[in-house]
Amino acid sequence: MTKNLGVGIIGCGNISAAYLQLAPMFKGYDIVAVADINMANARARASEFNVRADTVDDLLASSDVDLVINLTIPAAHVDVSRAILQAGKHVYSEKPFVLSLSEAEELRDIAKEKNLRIGSAPDTFIGGSHQMARSLIDAGAIGKVTSGTAVVMSSGMEDWHPNPDFFFQKGGGPILDLGPYYICNLVQLLGPVQKVTSFTGMASDTRTIRNGPRNGETVPVETPTTIHSVLSFANGAIITLLASWDVWASNHPIMELYGTNGTIDLPDPNFFGGKLTVTERGGDPIEKSWDHPFSVANFEDVHANYRGAGLADMALAISEDRPHRCNDAFATHVVEVMTAILHAGETGNVMTLTTTCGRPDSMGPDQARALLA
Numbered sequence: 001m002t003k004n005l006g007v008g009i010i011g012c013g014n015i016s017a018a019y020l021q022l023a024p025m026f027k028g029y030d031i032v033a034v035a036d037i038n039m040a041n042a043r044a045r046a047s048e049f050n051v052r053a054d055t056v057d058d059l060l061a062s063s064d065v066d067l068v069i070n071l072t073i074p075a076a077h078v079d080v081s082r083a084i085l086q087a088g089k090h091v092y093s094e095k096p097f098v099l100s101l102s103e104a105e106e107l108r109d110i111a112k113e114k115n116l117r118i119g120s121a122p123d124t125f126i127g128g129s130h131q132m133a134r135s136l137i138d139a140g141a142i143g144k145v146t147s148g149t150a151v152v153m154s155s156g157m158e159d160w161h162p163n164p165d166f167f168f169q170k171g172g173g174p175i176l177d178l179g180p181y182y183i184c185n186l187v188q189l190l191g192p193v194q195k196v197t198s199f200t201g202m203a204s205d206t207r208t209i210r211n212g213p214r215n216g217e218t219v220p221v222e223t224p225t226t227i228h229s230v231l232s233f234a235n236g237a238i239i240t241l242l243a244s245w246d247v248w249a250s251n252h253p254i255m256e257l258y259g260t261n262g263t264i265d266l267p268d269p270n271f272f273g274g275k276l277t278v279t280e281r282g283g284d285p286i287e288k289s290w291d292h293p294f295s296v297a298n299f300e301d302v303h304a305n306y307r308g309a310g311l312a313d314m315a316l317a318i319s320e321d322r323p324h325r326c327n328d329a330f331a332t333h334v335v336e337v338m339t340a341i342l343h344a345g346e347t348g349n350v351m352t353l354t355t356t357c358g359r360p361d362s363m364g365p366d367q368a369r370a371l372l373a
Contacts (some may be wrong), residue, residue: 123310127272
């Protein structure tokens, strides 16, 4: 029997609880320690989940830690991931992987030199509904996909997050914060992007926190909060991506793909499951379902939440010496797509991408069950 990889976490904010809570459902890894620049945060999280609290340096030096999950703020991702790799450990980063193509390439080179793996969230694209869409598209259920739309709109993070500052700083905004879910799903469904262009703007240069102890405090906005972009894929599909934190209400479908013989309406790629419908040429919408474990609602009896599935796939892939799905080539391409969208908004140019990637292997029901403990 293959020994589970020992996993540490750097960054004990809100998202660390989800990884720690869901880790026992997966094979391949055990979370043994957590660290944070604020030791009080590390001790509190360690006590809550019965793991060890380390300093960052101690965690990186720990012999029982093979892989480290980087849950720091996006601006710190490259520095922390670099330190993890230089310590001789595999790294799995929360999204966005990094904030520039050059940062991604630097980490790739370090990992290659040290024979280490890099992985990155999001892993929601291996959820049951999105993998069913993949299966239907690959089977030709709607013919050749020629175009589509993807829409993520809300009034902004200041309505619920007690410290939303970093969402509105350089490296934040709806493209870099939420775009990974949408772009990862589009790339796993359609393949790599070749060109992008966009228009960007912001409704206000400040935002007012509307919850928690800082209620009423304003924070500066340093990055676009409304982005209308067009993505041209290598397979010929043209997708319009709308992302905004300046919208109070919207009835747009979240993601639709239009083929020569029909349409697929997909659920929110921020989650693993949800309603998926197919409308064939001249027909009515038909809801589709299949027996996929990552479709089962397990969060507030509404959403399917299997955060850590991509990490489990990576851990098992390391042990089995096979490729993992949330790999660095895939994450790097998504980073270039996002940063090219933002650059196009600044310059008005059509950006031709320099990276490409293969579609990650599909994750059918049996493959998903193989990840579960």
